Amino acid sequence: MSKITTELLLERAVPRSTRLRKIETLNLSKLQLKTGDLDPRLFSRLRHLQKLDLSDNLLDKFPNSLTLPDLRVLNCNNNKLEDVTALKQFPLLEELTYENNVYLTLNDDYKVMFLLQNLRLLNGKDITKLANHVRRVNSRKLTSKVTAHWKKFFHDQLPEKYTAEQVKSIKKKFLKSVQTNVVYGPSSLSEFTRWRVKMIAEEFLAYSLGLELNSDPEPEEKMDENEEEESTESPREAAEDKGQVVCIYDVLVTVTSRKRKRNHSKIGPRRKRSKTRVATKEKAEDVSAEPLHFLQCHSKGNSREDFKTQLWACVFEPLLDSGARKDPIVSSSRTVATCGGESVCLIDCETGTVLKKYKVAAEEFFSVAWTTLTMVISNSRKKSHNILAAAGRRGIVKLIHVAADFCYGEIKAHKKPIATVCFSPTRETHLFTASYDKRIALWDIGIPDCDYNFKASQLLVLEVLSIPLRIALVPTCPDQYLLAGCEGGCFAWNIKLDKEQKNRPFEAMFQFPDEDGSMTTLHRVDGLAFLNDDVVVSKSSKPGCIYLWSWSRSFDTKGKGCQRTIAAVILAELEWSTTDLSYLTLSTCPAKDYVFCGDEKGSVWMYNLSSYTTAWSSAKGKRSPLQEKRIPPAQILQWPELRANEEQLTEVLVNNVVSDPTFTYLVVLTSVNITAIWKKS
DSSP states (O other): OOOOOHHHHHHHBSSOOSSGGGOOEEEOOSSOOOGGGOOHHHHTTOTTOOEEEOOSSOOSSOOTTOOOTTOOEEEOOSSOOOOOGGGGGOTTOOEEEOTTOTTOOHHHHHHHHHHOTTOOEETTEEOHHHHHIIIIIIHHHHHHHHHHHHHHHTGGGSOSSOOHHHHHHHHHHHHHHHHHHOOOSOGGGHHHHHHHHHHHHHHHHHHHSOOOSOOSOOOOOOOOHHHHHHOOSSOOOBOEEOOOOOOOEEEEEOOBOSSOOOOOEEOOOTTSOOOOOEEOSSSEEOOOEEEEEEEOOOOGGGOTTOOOOOEEEEEEOOOOTTOTTOOTTSSSOOEEEEEETTEEEEEETTTOOEEEEEEOTTOOEEEEEEEEEEEEEETTEEEEEEEEEEEETTSEEEEEETTTTEEEEEEEOOSSOEEEEEEOSSOTTEEEEEETTTEEEEEEOOOOOTTOOOOOEEEEEEEOSSOEEEEEEOTTOTTTEEEEEETTEEEEEEOOTTSSOSEEOOSEEEEEEOTTSOEESOSOEEEEEESSSSEEEEEESSTTEEEEEEHHHHHHHHHTSOOSEEEOEEEEEEEOOOOOOOOOOEEEEGGGTEEEEEOTTSOEEEEEOHHHHHHHHHSTTOOOGGGSSOBOOSEEEOOOEEEETTEEOOSOOEEEEEEOTTSSEEEEEETTSOEEEEEEO
């Protein structure tokens, strides 16, 4: 019996390799391998492996933690496999063959089609259309049948106030009954149908009764020490695969609009949650949102008792042309990066699965940002990859290659904490970092080579009078002007690189109305974003107010004179909470003309401004009658009643709330270590 060693892997690589992390193709066929020979610690070092041949061996199953994050092609022909569900650990798998495994049936084919969302070829056949049917139509039909079975036979059996024992009992009866009585499709697929029905039923109960699908966090996997020694160019902390980490149960949800209030109601089945209709001033409009997940995935030491870690920032992953996480149903990514405490997480918003978790001891991450780099991977071939930058209290920017599952480098950008980071939309390697040292730096992070060697350089330093909190590049001229909301006001800099001056003072300081109506520059601006090419949304220390103002009309006044202090041309004010708490930031969804901002009570204020933007573009800087009063929110999503360990979570601050580009998902980050994900229908 052949045992797998480092030397064997290097020898069987195609072509032969000198390092495990460089292997992309590996042939381990005809070695009489058994399942116990597949050592997860050794295989976890094959970070770039894309093709694996395990044919003609004696495998009866796969270990659950092989950690092959980039595996695309797998050959398991002529083995003794009895189960395929462990293959779900290879989410990027595109081609799979397992012919001549006598214990596998048509039911297993359907299981892998459901579990592997990117699978195109199964045993040499194109299964794209059939797989889409299995994942969508089949799942929709079974979900409908499971829901109907509950309503008809079990809904009335559960009292309004129920105990844990009653829930346990009815769960057992329901799962047995639903697997026996829900039938769909040919009898040859009955095993697959029972498997899916059980999965759907458990998910249904998890949401309708507040049960947990997976309450035990998976153990952390650490990088092999020998692999760490191979790294000489830069620190490479290993990113960690995580299953869904949800420690919240007994969930009650209230969705409240300004026009109508609803009573508390339990979360229903996933596709049937309570929704709300909202009427705007101009016309009735249907707006619906449903809570999908409440995740506790940034806990210190993976503790279920951690409700103190603050969550600060999140950003959706950009789509690649061949993006592995592209959802075929929607046109934007459903994967979001979140940060808080010592960790950065990647979350699938639809399923609530924590895809990856990256941790740095003694760090507190404040900000994350994505860019897409075109990298040379091998044999001079180029490929686009998403890179995540994360920064925080230590003043260091971590650069994470998500598909390869590790941090390939770091930039020691500042000696004090970094409040926020953002990439240029026009220059993929240009990264801005805003720090508590009262400087905003522009870096060229470079493009790593196939061994992840890279060179970063500082291009600009913008001098700030106070700590910068939020930064935004002007959409019409992102290579020329940058805006920053700071502890002491709102400022603009000229960032054009054709100037010789590397250290630059601000070019303009903006004035806003104070509480008594007078204009002032001395106020904290802790929320800043562009709604479109011209309209800026900013939140300052004036209680209960968010300003919308025109960048072009404000900045044009500077051109008529030489003053550095400019009165912002206010277009409108948004009605918001009267709290005096700071750092509850805002965000925008330009494609839908929406503004979002959380408050000190855990609520999310949503503003639909589509009917106002046309008037602003033609008003020439003057308020129209429509804008004399503050614009109220179109809807307020109230924080639901969440109980952990039989205690209700209270005093929840919403630090940040962000939607994906199409406003399909809304991610809410809180002060109590809870990431809430809502979905708009």
